[in-house]
Amino acid sequence: MGDELVVQNLNKTFYVDGKPLSVLEGINLTVSDGEFVAIVGHSGCGKSTLLKIIAGLESPDADGVVTLHGREIAKPGPERGMIFQEHRLMPWLTLEKNITIGLDDKTRREKMELASEYLRLVKLEGFEKAYPAQLSGGMSQRAAIARALVTGPEMLLLDEPFGALDALTKIEMQKEIIKIREEKKTTMLMVTHDIEEAVFLADRIVVLSNRPGRVRDIVTIALSDKRNRGAADFAWYKKKVYDYFFEPEEDAGPEFAI
Amino acid sequence: MRNKLLWLGFSLILPVLIILLWVYVTHNSILPELLLPRPGKVMEMFWKQITVGTLKNDIRVSLIRILKGYALAAVVGISLGVIMGMSRIAERFFTLTFTSIRQIPMMAWVPLLIMWFGIGEESKVAVIFMAAYFPILINTLSGIRRTDPKLIEVGRMYNLSKMKLFTKIYLPSALPNIFVGLKLGLGISWMAVVGAEMIAASSGIGFRLNDARALMQFPIVFSGMLAIAITGVLMDWILTFISRVVTPWDKNKS
Numbered sequence: 001m002g003d004e005l006v007v008q009n010l011n012k013t014f015y016v017d018g019k020p021l022s023v024l025e026g027i028n029l030t031v032s033d034g035e036f037v038a039i040v041g042h043s044g045c046g047k048s049t050l051l052k053i054i055a056g057l058e059s060p061d062a063d064g065v066v067t068l069h070g071r072e073i074a075k076p077g078p079e080r081g082m083i084f085q086e087h088r089l090m091p092w093l094t095l096e097k098n099i100t101i102g103l104d105d106k107t108r109r110e111k112m113e114l115a116s117e118y119l120r121l122v123k124l125e126g127f128e129k130a131y132p133a134q135l136s137g138g139m140s141q142r143a144a145i146a147r148a149l150v151t152g153p154e155m156l157l158l159d160e161p162f163g164a165l166d167a168l169t170k171i172e173m174q175k176e177i178i179k180i181r182e183e184k185k186t187t188m189l190m191v192t193h194d195i196e197e198a199v200f201l202a203d204r205i206v207v208l209s210n211r212p213g214r215v216r217d218i219v220t221i222a223l224s225d226k227r228n229r230g231a232a233d234f235a236w237y238k239k240k241v242y243d244y245f246f247e248p249e250e251d252a253g254p255e256f257a258i
Numbered sequence: 259m260r261n262k263l264l265w266l267g268f269s270l271i272l273p274v275l276i277i278l279l280w281v282y283v284t285h286n287s288i289l290p291e292l293l294l295p296r297p298g299k300v301m302e303m304f305w306k307q308i309t310v311g312t313l314k315n316d317i318r319v320s321l322i323r324i325l326k327g328y329a330l331a332a333v334v335g336i337s338l339g340v341i342m343g344m345s346r347i348a349e350r351f352f353t354l355t356f357t358s359i360r361q362i363p364m365m366a367w368v369p370l371l372i373m374w375f376g377i378g379e380e381s382k383v384a385v386i387f388m389a390a391y392f393p394i395l396i397n398t399l400s401g402i403r404r405t406d407p408k409l410i411e412v413g414r415m416y417n418l419s420k421m422k423l424f425t426k427i428y429l430p431s432a433l434p435n436i437f438v439g440l441k442l443g444l445g446i447s448w449m450a451v452v453g454a455e456m457i458a459a460s461s462g463i464g465f466r467l468n469d470a471r472a473l474m475q476f477p478i479v480f481s482g483m484l485a486i487a488i489t490g491v492l493m494d495w496i497l498t499f500i501s502r503v504v505t506p507w508d509k510n511k512s
Contacts (some may be wrong), residue, residue, distance in 0.1 A: 055415065057411060057414060057415065075417065076414060076415045076416070076417055077417070078416075082415050084408070084411075084412075086408060088408050088409060088411075088412045090409060090412075090426065090427065090430070091507045091508075092430035092431070092433075092505070092507045093426070093430075101412075101413075101416060101418075101426060102415070102416030102417075102418075104422075131506070131507050132507075133507060151416075
């Protein structure tokens, strides 16, 4: 397995009323082909910003480098798909048109076929002509997954994709993501603040510190039974990640409540 | 369906009460018949005017003027609104000029426009245009501006061209607002044309009202006003219907 994504010495500073505000500091990270990496941190620690930089929607400070298979990321590309916390479907387009919005070079017929294929993949067959307002939250997020996958990305960027869903739908969607990963072999990079979700889905968990976000640790998950949330080692990993956030730490700065 | 009928009945209560009051006032001679004719007489005149009289032709003449001026205002208002909504530079460039022009009431344009265009069609069309383009422009601008940045980000994620961003995201997002502007503009057009025709014209519904007033034919004045109200409501309904067809996803419409 090659190193697909390499993040080197990445910093990101925002300017608020002209004052610099460091959001990410000295981030180093590599993600291999086919790997599932979860990034866990407090809200406001810059984890979504990191994902947006990798997506090409934001640019890092000048000294940092993000490369995908050796090529520097400067803007979004079809080899990266993004799923946001909200489904972000266009309310005025049918699912079919929503899903194929990024496919410019295809004929109408090809688009329709691809839409049907990917709607089937996310178990929404028959909803080609439906408008987003006719769907539940879970169904909308499934459609958003189909939209991200239809361009055939090597890598899927997931920004707290199930954060807005109810607990049961969330578990269902997590299983769905595992299935898609097995079928499509897509590399996954997910931002979440749900520790259980991270342990359940990821091969490695990147723990980010509070602002400015730095990589505190990377936990490799080696579960005996990946599907069993009740297993002892599952609980052990959960506790291990949990302790990064809720134990007294010497280097803890002032808390930012956001 | 039943509910719809009930609501229709409910909205008819006030008009019926007003007509009853009108009947009461005229039949008890509280106001002189000359100033406030009886409803029956107005209705009779209204019918006569529509079937054999000039009213039908007056309305037609005014409507054609509106169509011309309003179509022009819609094209200019929507285009400029879109350009200003998509480009900060364009907004800066135009805003001061437009808001300054806006301060001049539409009726204040009439003398100037008559000097330029005469009392014929062109001056009416110009008055309607001056009155209607601004609400259309402002609402289009705010519709484009209020496009959800999260949806635009999706467009950027797929590297959509500026044109595609416009047709797939900005324009549909702004459409409900554009229709608000179109409706406002249509209402104002109707007012503007009647106003302009009353000041200087030789045809049209506004001219007919003024002419009837000068000849003390108050039933004609009343039936003309009735015709203006009915035509205005009908035009508003037509536009509401079109907006429903064009924006089927929008649930905020009345």
